[in-house]
Each structure stands twice: as C-alpha cells, then as structure tokens.
Amino acid sequence: MKKTTSAGHRTLGALKALNFFMADMQAGIGPFLGIFLLSKGWQSGPIGTVMSLGGVAGMLMTTPAGAVIDSTKHKRRFVIIPGIFTVIASALILLSQNFWVVSLSQVATAVAGAAIGPAVVGITLGIVKQKGFNRQNGLNQAFNHAGNVVGAALSGYLGLKWGMTAVVLLAALFGILTIISVLMIPADSIDNKAARGMKADAEENEKASGLDVLLKCKPLLILAGALACFHLGNGALLPLYGMAAASKMQENAYMFVALTVIIAQLVMILTSIAGMKIAEKNGYWMIMLVSFLSLPLRGFIASQMISEVGLYPVQILDGIGAGLQSVAVPGLVAHILNGTGRINIGQGAVMTVQGVGAALSPAIGGWIAQQMGYSSAFLILGSIAVISIALWIINAKTMKKECAPSEACSEPA
Helix, strand or coil, X not given: XXXXXXXXXXXXXXXXXXXXXXXXXXXXCHXXXXXXXXXXXXXXXXXXXXXXXXXXXXXXXXHHHHHHHHHCCXXXXXXXXXXXXXXXXXXXXXXXXXXXXXXXXXXXXXXXHHHHHHHHHHHHHHHHHHHHHHHHHHHHHHHHHHHHHHHHHHHHHHHHHHCHHHHHHHHHHHHHHHHHHHHCCCHHHCCHHXXXXXXXXXXXXXXXXXXXXXXXXXXXXXXXXXHHHHHHHHCCHHHHHHHHXXXXXXXXXXXXXXXXXXXXXXXXXXXXXXXXXXXXXXXXXXXXXXXXXXXXXXXXXXXXXXXXXXXXXHHHHHHHHHHHHHHHHHHHHHHHCCCCCCHHHHHHHHXXXXXXHHHHHHHHHHHHHHHHCHHHHHHHHHHCHHHHHHHHHHCHHHHHHHXXXXXXXXXXX
C-alpha cells in the first residue's frame, strides 16, 4: 500500500469537506418545503405535484449528466455551477409561492443537482482509482450524512427563529463552502481515465447512450428496476410524515422536520461505514436486500405512529435503508462497469430509472394522503418495496455473482 503524501491527505481532506458541505446545499429547503407551503395555504396534493415535477426534471437529466462527466476533463465545474443555480432556485420560493414559480424552482434545483452526484463519484474515482473507491465512497457518504445532520439541525433552529429566509441563507453559505472545497482539490489530482472506469493504457471509448449501457447489462437493469420500485414507495414518506406531524404540531413544525432528517442522517453515518466494511468482506447483495426490507416495516410503523415517539423508529429505518444504499449503489455500479469507461453514464442511467420512482412518489403519495389520509398513504407506499425484494431474490444467482467482493473492491486505498 502506497504511503499517502501530505498533498494527498489535503486532497482527500478537501474531498471529505466537499461531501460534508454539499449535503445541505443539495438538501437546502427540500425537507422544509412541505411545511412552508402548508403554512401558505397549500394542500398535500399540489405540494406532492410540484415535488414530482422537480423529480421528473432531475430524472431526465441524470443520464446526460453522467455522459458529460465521463467525457469532460473539468469535473470540478459540474459541482460549482450547479451549486450556484441550486441556491438561486431555492431563493425563488421566497419571492413567490405561485404554483408555477415553485414548480420552476423545483425543476431548476433538480436539474442542477443531477450533475453533482455523478461529478463527485467521478472525482472520487479519479483520485483514489477503483481499488480505493469502496472505502473512500463509504467515507464520502459518512461525511455527507454528517453534513446533513448539521445542516438540518441549523435549519430547524434558524427556521423556528426566523423562518424560511434563514433556511435559504444557510443553504447559500453551505453552497459557498462547497465551491471552496472543490476548488481545493487540484485538477491534476483527478485521473480522467480512472474517473470514468478506463484502464490507463486504453483508448477513448466511442460514445454510448445511457439506455444502451443499461439495456446491454442485465445486472445493471435489475439493480435499476429494484431501486425504481423502492424509491416509488420511499420518495414521499419523509415529506409526508413531516407534513402529517406538522399538521398536529404547528408550533414545532420546523424542529420536528429537522429531527426527522437528523435522526435518519445520524443512523446513515453508522450504516454507511458499516456497509463499507461489510462490502469489503461479503459484497453488496445482502446490503441491498436489507435496505429493501426496511421500507415495508417503516411504512407500517409510520401509519400507526404519527407522533414524536413514532419519529424515532420511522427515521432509524430510513437511515438504515438509505445509508446502506448510499454506499452499495455507487460501489456496485462502479464494480459492474469497471473497465468499460462508462461508469458515470452508468451511474446516471441507474439514477434515471431510480428517479422514475422517486419522481412519481410525492405526487402519488400526496394525492393518496389527501383522499384517504396519511396512514393509508404510508401503508401503500411501504408495500411497494415488496416488488424490489421479489426482484432481488428472484435474480439472486445473477446478482450475487456481480455483488461478490473482489480484490479491486476490497483493497484499501
């Protein structure tokens, strides 16, 4: 194992800082949007619809974004520019709560954010290469979840004291710190061939579409399908749970929503590190199965306990599911597509299919909640993950082979 130089330590430190600060910049007002719009007279159906519009826009952009990240040698720009637009888009909601203004804000935020995830994966791969990716991605996710904890806690406190304006200003501050962090990563520390999963002596691959990469790789298609079903159920649970509780606890709404994020993200810190270590020894298959199993149980508990007490098991389960996936999904895609030179477009393609579920979830969940009540919505949303579980188990033979640990995935950086 090579000894890491002081310059290398600084680069990895900047990468961790980037993941920490980008968390609140990306999340921003997202978790608080529902209660803000409720306070302005909106109902759960229209709120879910504007969230879904943003989700659809982000879904459509993730694959093209991945293709651009694969081809560009200026990967840092795809964190800086989207970061600026994310902050501006969030501020639009303060100027007007008109349906189309809010929709435009959500669309702009989602489009800008679509590039950030693949860009950070590419930057990480370019710095630590494939052999160090599993470990570094686990650390990235731990710092990202820690950033979400700090951002949510500050947003909850500031929102309680000064309202949504303070939440937006906090997101802007984290955006500035994100840009500083990514600029501290030297451009020449990013190996552009390694960043897209190419071997050092390989020639540039011909361009391919995300659909082409996805359809020609059965394991990638299975993964994407299982994730789409999971996120169809999962996407609306947190905002709906926050709105359900906020409708009962008007005076503590901001802090309650902040707590939903904090509890989940604290659990995610632990599960992302645990997932990284489990993947090194046993691969990704069981990690993904456990993440899928968490959602039906979470939906059932949410339907029965819309209260401060119920908040803890509901969000602990969210932390387990999302924390494990935050490590397993990028690592598994990088593992499956290693050597193809198309890792980031593959990441984008999986995120696009996954995004279909995530984009539809708020609209479906919002209208179910409006027509049938929050408890019914939680039960229905949670049960959708049964499809993911079935898909994963039926294709166990294929996926266990792809999910198995390898020397490239287990060797530390």
